[in-house]
Amino acid sequence: MTTPQGYRLVSVDQTRASEVLHVDAFAFAFTVPDKDAGFIQDVLPWERTRAVEVADPVRGTEGTLAAVHASFKFGTRVPGGREVPTAGLSWVGVHPGHRRRGLLRAMIGDHFSRSLARGEAISTLFAAETQIYQRFGYGMAATEARVQLGRGVELRPLPGSENLIVEVDSASIERHGPTIASIQSRMTRPGTVSTLAPQTLADVLMDLEIDRDGSEELRIATVRDGDDPVAWALFQRKQEWGDTGPDGKVRVRAWGALGAAATVRLWGVLADFDLMSATHAGRFAPDDPLLLRLKDMRAAKITLTDNLWVRILDVAEALEARGYAADCDVTVQVDDSFLPQNAGVWRVLVAAGEAKVTREGAADPASADLRLDVQELGAAYLGGTTITELTRAQLVDERTPGTAAELSRAMASDVKPVANFGF
Structure with a gap:
C-alpha cells in the first residue's frame, strides 16, 4: 500500500501518547483535561499502535502526527464455539487538517498487512460512521438491540435464578478484571471477545470524569453461582427529580452473562434500583434470553442497530x-x-x-x-x-x-x- 506523498507510516510508543490523543481529540471532537490525559497510556496496545507522520514541510510541521490507529489482539468466538485470532481495529482518526489525502486508506492497508503477518484471519470493529468502512470490505456481521427498561420490569419467572448471589461495588480493574475475563472466556455466543488483552480490560473499565455527565463513578454488578462468577455488568446511575418525585436513570455500559438464569438475576437487579425510573442498555443479541422473557416487550422500547463489523483478511x-x-x-x-x-x-x-x-x-x-x-x-x-x-x-x-x-x-x-x- 502506497503512502501518500509527503507522509510516512510509523510505529508509535507511549512516549508519543499525548500526540496520539491530540489527533483523535481533533478527529472525534472531544477534549480531555490534563489531569485525566494519562489514561491513554493504559488503554492502547502500544506494540500495535501506528500513525501517519508528516514527512514534508509542504504538508505541515515535519514529524507531527497526521493520523493514528490501533489494533487490539483479540480472540473472537465464532460458530461452533471456536475462537479465531482477531485484529480489533480502533482509535482510527485523521486530523481535520490532513483529510482527503488518502491517509485513512494507507492506514487500513497497513493494518491489513500487519494483521496478516501476525496470523490474524479477520479484523473487527465498531463503526463510528458505517459507510466509511464498507469501502474497505467490512460487512455488518452482528446487530444489537438497545432497550429502555422501566423500573421493576416484569420477566417470566425462572426457578432457581433467585438463588444466585449478586454483589454491587465500585468497579476496579484489580478486583474485577479477573472476574470479567473469566466470564468472557466461557461465553460461546459468536462475536464475543473471548480472550482479552490487558489493555482491553483497562479500556472496558475506564472511568473518566468527563464521560460521566453528572453520573456516579463506574459501578459493577456481579452474579455468582456459589463461588463461580456467571455474570457482570458495568453501570452508572444519574439522579434526577421530576415533578412527582425521583426520576433517575441507569446506564449499563457493558455486560455479559453465562445462560438464562444469570441473565435474569442480573437484570432483575439492574432494572430495580431505588430512585431510578428507567434502565438504558444495549449489546443485546436479538435472541437474548432477557428479550424473550419480557412479559411486555412493547414497554421495553427496543431499537435495533449495527453491532460488530467483520473484515475477512x-x-x-x-x-x-x-x-x-x-x-x-x-x-x-x-x-x-x-x-x-x-x-x-x-x-x-x-x-x-x-x-x-x-x-x-x-x-x-x-x-x-x-x-x-x-x-x-x-x-x-x-x-x-x-x-x-x-x-x-x-x-x-x-x-x-x-x-x-x-x-x-x-x-x-x-x-x-x-x-x-x-x-
Missing part, C-alpha cells in the same frame, strides 16, 4: 477456522479489490462441521456457483446474516440454483452473534 484461514451446521460443496467467486489475494474462485467443501477451503486457480470465474463481494462474506461470517438473505437482497449472485441455500444452511448459527462491549 484471509479467505481460506477464516472459513476453515469456524464451525458449520450442515455439509456443503459450493464454489464461490469472491471479489476483493483491496486485498487481491482473496479474489478468485474458492471451493468450500464442508463435512461433519469442518470446512476445507481451496482456491480453484484454473476455474473460469463465470463457472462459480455463487459470486459475492468480500463485504458480504464478512457479513455472513458469524452466522447472523445468512447467505439466503443476502441473495434475496441481490448482494449475492446465485448462478447455480440451490447453492445459496446450501451454503446458507452450512454457515448458519443457532445463536445470534453480538459483541457485548465496544472497543
Whole structure:
C-alpha cells in the first residue's frame, strides 16, 4: 500500500501518547483535561499502535502526527464455539487538517498487512460512521438491540435464578478484571471477545470524569453461582427529580452473562434500583434470553442497530477456522479489490462441521456457483446474516440454483452473534 506523498507510516510508543490523543481529540471532537490525559497510556496496545507522520514541510510541521490507529489482539468466538485470532481495529482518526489525502486508506492497508503477518484471519470493529468502512470490505456481521427498561420490569419467572448471589461495588480493574475475563472466556455466543488483552480490560473499565455527565463513578454488578462468577455488568446511575418525585436513570455500559438464569438475576437487579425510573442498555443479541422473557416487550422500547463489523483478511484461514451446521460443496467467486489475494474462485467443501477451503486457480470465474463481494462474506461470517438473505437482497449472485441455500444452511448459527462491549 502506497503512502501518500509527503507522509510516512510509523510505529508509535507511549512516549508519543499525548500526540496520539491530540489527533483523535481533533478527529472525534472531544477534549480531555490534563489531569485525566494519562489514561491513554493504559488503554492502547502500544506494540500495535501506528500513525501517519508528516514527512514534508509542504504538508505541515515535519514529524507531527497526521493520523493514528490501533489494533487490539483479540480472540473472537465464532460458530461452533471456536475462537479465531482477531485484529480489533480502533482509535482510527485523521486530523481535520490532513483529510482527503488518502491517509485513512494507507492506514487500513497497513493494518491489513500487519494483521496478516501476525496470523490474524479477520479484523473487527465498531463503526463510528458505517459507510466509511464498507469501502474497505467490512460487512455488518452482528446487530444489537438497545432497550429502555422501566423500573421493576416484569420477566417470566425462572426457578432457581433467585438463588444466585449478586454483589454491587465500585468497579476496579484489580478486583474485577479477573472476574470479567473469566466470564468472557466461557461465553460461546459468536462475536464475543473471548480472550482479552490487558489493555482491553483497562479500556472496558475506564472511568473518566468527563464521560460521566453528572453520573456516579463506574459501578459493577456481579452474579455468582456459589463461588463461580456467571455474570457482570458495568453501570452508572444519574439522579434526577421530576415533578412527582425521583426520576433517575441507569446506564449499563457493558455486560455479559453465562445462560438464562444469570441473565435474569442480573437484570432483575439492574432494572430495580431505588430512585431510578428507567434502565438504558444495549449489546443485546436479538435472541437474548432477557428479550424473550419480557412479559411486555412493547414497554421495553427496543431499537435495533449495527453491532460488530467483520473484515475477512484471509479467505481460506477464516472459513476453515469456524464451525458449520450442515455439509456443503459450493464454489464461490469472491471479489476483493483491496486485498487481491482473496479474489478468485474458492471451493468450500464442508463435512461433519469442518470446512476445507481451496482456491480453484484454473476455474473460469463465470463457472462459480455463487459470486459475492468480500463485504458480504464478512457479513455472513458469524452466522447472523445468512447467505439466503443476502441473495434475496441481490448482494449475492446465485448462478447455480440451490447453492445459496446450501451454503446458507452450512454457515448458519443457532445463536445470534453480538459483541457485548465496544472497543
